[in-house]
Amino acid sequence: MPSQKTVTAVLGPTNTGKTHLAVERMLGHGGGMIGLPLRLLAREIYDKVRARVGDAAVALVTGEEKIIPVHARYWICTVEAMPSDVDVPFLAIDEVQLCADFERGHIFTDRVMNRRGRDETMLLGAGTMRPILEKLLPGTTFVSRPRFSQLLYAGQKKLTRLPPRSAIVAFSADMVYATAELIRRQRGGAAVVLGALSPRTRNAQVALYQSGDVDYIVATDAVGMGLNMDVDHVAFASTRKFDGFQYRQLNPSELGQVAGRAGRYMNDGTFGVTGEADPFEPEMVERLESHNFDSVRMLQWRNRELDFGSLERLKQSLNQLPQQQGLTRAQPNADLLALESLARDPATRDLAKSKKDVERLWEVCQIPDYRNNSNSEHASIVSRIYQYLQIGDRVIDEDWFVRQLKFCENTAGDLDTLSNRISHIRTWTFVANRPDWLKAPLYWQSYAREIEDKLSDALHERLTQRFIDRRTSVLMKRLAQKEELMSTVEEDGAIHVEGEYIGRIKGFLFVPDGATEGAEARALKAAAMSAVAAEITARAKAVAASADTDLKLTRDGQIVWNHAPVGKLEPGASLLKPRASVVAGDQLSGAEREEVQARLQKFTDRHIATVLEPLVKLEEGEGLEGMSRGLAFRLVETLGVLPRDTVAEEVKGLSQEDRAKLRAFGARFGAFNLYVPALLKPAPTELRLLLWALGLQKEGKLDPSALPQPPGQGLTSASFDRSTPKGFYGVCGYRICGSRVVRIDMLERLADVIRDRVFWRARFAEEARPAGSVEGGGFTVVPDMMSLVGCSGEDFLGILRSLDYRMQKKTVKRPLSAAAGTPGTPQELPGNVPSEAPASPTPQEAPPPTEPSTPQPAEPLAEPATPQELPQSPVEVSAAPAISAAEDAGVAMEAVTVSDEPVAEVSVAPGEPAAEVPVEEVEIEVWWPRDTGPFRHRPERQQHNRRPAQRRDAAPAQPAAGGDKPAEGERREGGRPHRHHGKDKRRDDRPEGQEGRHDRKPRRDDRKPEPQERKARPEKPIDPDSPFAVLGALKAKLGGK
Secondary structure (H helix, E strand, O other): OOOOOOEEEEOOOOOOOHHHHHHHHHHHHOEEEEEEOOOHHHHHHHHHHHHHHHHHHEEEEOOOOOOOOOOEEEEEEEEEOOOOOOOOOOOEOOOOHHHHOOOHHHHHHHHHHOOOOOOOOEEOOHHHHHHHHHHOOOEEEEEEOOOOOEEEEEEEEOOOHHOEEEEEEOOHHHHHHHHHHHHHHHHHHOOOEOOOOEEEEEEEHHHHHHOOOOOEEEEEHHHHHOOOOOEOOEEEEOOOOOOOOOEOOHHHHHHHHHOOOOOOOOEEEEEEEEEOOOOOOHHHHHHHHHHOOOOOOEEEEEHHHHHHHHHHHHHHHHOOOOOOOOOOOOOHHHHHHHHHHHOOOOOHHHHOHHHHHHHHHHHHHOOOOOOOOOOHHHHHHHHHHHHHHHOOOOOOHHHHHHHHHHHHOOOOOOOOHHHHHHHHOOOOOHHOOOOOOOHHHHHHHHHHHHHHHHHHHHHHHHHHHHHHHHHHHHHHHHHHOOOOOOOOEOOOOOEEEEEEEEEEEEEEEEEOOOOOHHHHHHHHHHHHHHHHHHHHHHHHHHOOOOOOOEEOOOOOOOOEEOOEEEEEEEEEEOOEEEEEEEEEOOOHHHHHHHHHHHHHHHHHHHHHHHOOOHHHHHHOOOOOOOOHHHHHHHHHHHEEEEEEEHHHHHHOOOOOHHHHHHHOOOEEEOOHHHEOOHHOHHHHHHHHHHHHHHHHHHHOOOOHHHHOOOOOOOOOOOOOOOOOOHHHHHOOEEEEEEEEEEEEEHHHHHHEEEHHOOOOOOOOOOOOOOOOEEEOOHHHHHHHHHHHHHHHHHHHHHHHHHHHOOEEEEEEEHHHHHHHOOOOOOOHHOOOOOOOOOOOOOOOOOOEEEEEOOOOOOOOOOOOOOOHHHOOOOOOOOOOOOOOOHHHOOOHHHHHOOOOOOOHHOOOOOOOOOOOEEEEEEEEEEEEOOHHHHHOOHHHHHOOOOOOOOOOOOOOOOOOOOOOOOOOOOOOOOOOOOHHHHHHHOOOOOOOOOOOOOOOOOHHHHHOOOOOOOOOOOOOOOOOOOOOHHHHHHHHHHHHH
């Protein structure tokens, strides 16, 4: 006997995860074999393992199907078909309690006693096997696994009262069909599973149940093994079965195996009886609930050391008695009975002379008798096949084999006829899977499998038509007699009249079943109205007493309770005060309807006040007067996003105090919009879209259910869909910029980045010029800008043009070595940002700066100052933009920083002569904000009346693209605090944005651009053609020190 040191027995009731554990252990070993009790279960495990490790590594071996790749490492088999010549590191045998089965037990016993894995062997089964395994396999390690869920007794129930997701168990085909017919009449249909069905048909029927097409499954005890289904309740319609010899009561362990199908994994299950079955005794209930069953005392055994010297010696070895206690010789089965019959046939005895002949005879005798015919008929088939294998070509005659298959190929007939043909074709499928019994085994295997699949599909279709599709004749008879029908309402809202489903209550509406028509439908509906009215009244009281968390407002304006709409929003007196109406029929009226309407209105008002709190406070306008109150009203009208150019004059007229008040309400003054950043988050945006749609619905322009989908979360820009209603993107928080729509907060960040580069000035001698800043004013496009809005190329240039930026081509000089890496247009920049890619956190991920502690930059002036008067403005950035691939390569600065004086770009060590660096002239694209630089519009009178000079310590004005100006002495968002030389030095009559600033370097008059054209400054002391002459002076100065 093999060593037991590596044997582990994992024992426990059903739903303990034993098979799953074995599969995981096998995968952990990198190879192995598992023997399963059913072909159906073997196919299920094969599909799971194949999905994990691939088709090439998994073999499936059953009596009727063999899929064996060349390099198979995992073998999924039925116990009978486990190959004996495959050495594996791990081996598992499932359902070892079948060792006591009269028909198949000796095969399971042989595998348990003699098959081992090199590293580990695992036996899986019921706890009743422990004593006998301890006796037969000393040294075995035992592991007990508790059930994942509880199993409880639910008593006796009528078939019409069984809960959904129930399995009804009977023990004969006639009883299964009768029970399924009754379930179909009462509950709409049932799936059917019998042992006589092919695995394909059983799978199809189980799929009907699992998918929810039917809520009941009627089956024999075939459901007790190998079928994993979502069953909540198991009902026994009978507790007696025919075991092949006699009718007898099921023992407790057999009942427990079937009842354990209820409550798979963590869901508790129940079991009980129905139909004519007697209720269980309390003792039986206790044993089933606690899984306390009698231990297996005896295993079926058959000698495996067979003597093939002659027929008589083979029979003697098969009839040998076991030598160990706990084993008993198995009763004669179909294979042994066939051998006995053929041994009495003189023709067969003449062919079975040699040891090889006798061995082949025993191999043929093991053909399964799927047809369950008489022993003599099965023996005649076996004898015919054996004669073909022993005479002539020693293969089965193909003409004879084709005739057997043609008999099975017909798909016409009733359920019993098709079931009989399937049992026949399963026998021939088994024969075709023998490797050397036919000339072309692969062809015949596929042919037989094709016939079996056709028959299985036809049988599934007949079962479905008979037990699911047809209306009940009993119900129609009672309707014709005008008898009073009993109606019931299920917990999920389903309405049944005499057990027949006729409709469902959704919310406060009754939705009749579309399958019922004519007089039947009217009668059923009338019978159900009393139950419907009572249920709807109860639901109305529940809604009136519900909490806000039980209600939900959808994006199309429906108010949902318990996954069903109970109300909807309609246009109200004002934009922020929509009206909540009740969605109900005539069954809800009077005081109950008024209570529901009041509750839905209260929920709506609270929801808007919570989600759109800044907007509600702006509408109230506490502390706002005059111009600021008007702007607050305009913000409410536009739902928190107001284009700045529509209120430019009003914004210029605001005092600093009014601006601070609006900021306290959450408003932000941007370069392009006045908006409330908190309202750009997904939840407020969805609600603002709904309110906007309700406003259009009031005008008859748009229905909330037809609202387009807003751009996806995380996108800083998207393609402009011209089919959307006007104003849609503005409410979503986007601005239309050419062919793109861009998030408005990203546009403000883009304006901040541009403003920082247009008129940059160094604050100290060593400060480097930022990427994109151009000597003399303007900016060039850099990846940082494109990453903010998530697009590049012509799309980005279209955004700049839509924001009224102007482009100027400019010729500059730079070292020849840098020319190759200098792009001229945004299309040539490395690391372009892909279109519609999230380049910045969404508003909920990057909240706006706190207004009271971080004031905004000043608003732009109506008359922008000259380039020399526009200092650097602080940049408002809530999150650092993504660094482009160009900057990682170290070429971004050379690509966008252009200077007429290349002194700052060359470093010369003291004591070394200045190198002659060749330069070249290149043309770049320089962009300017509107009315600045060369594009500034200067009326003639202004040219003559300009002041000759300004105070050198007075700060120039902000550029046109500027934002809010913070109060004196406060810190800007992301910038330095404002400083003044004296207390309240700002002149009151000075236009806003021109207050004194002393954090900038003094303005240089020699950097004023000429109004007509931009060219090199003549007063420069350095020859433009020899820009590195200054390096010599610098070197001399450093050397003198």
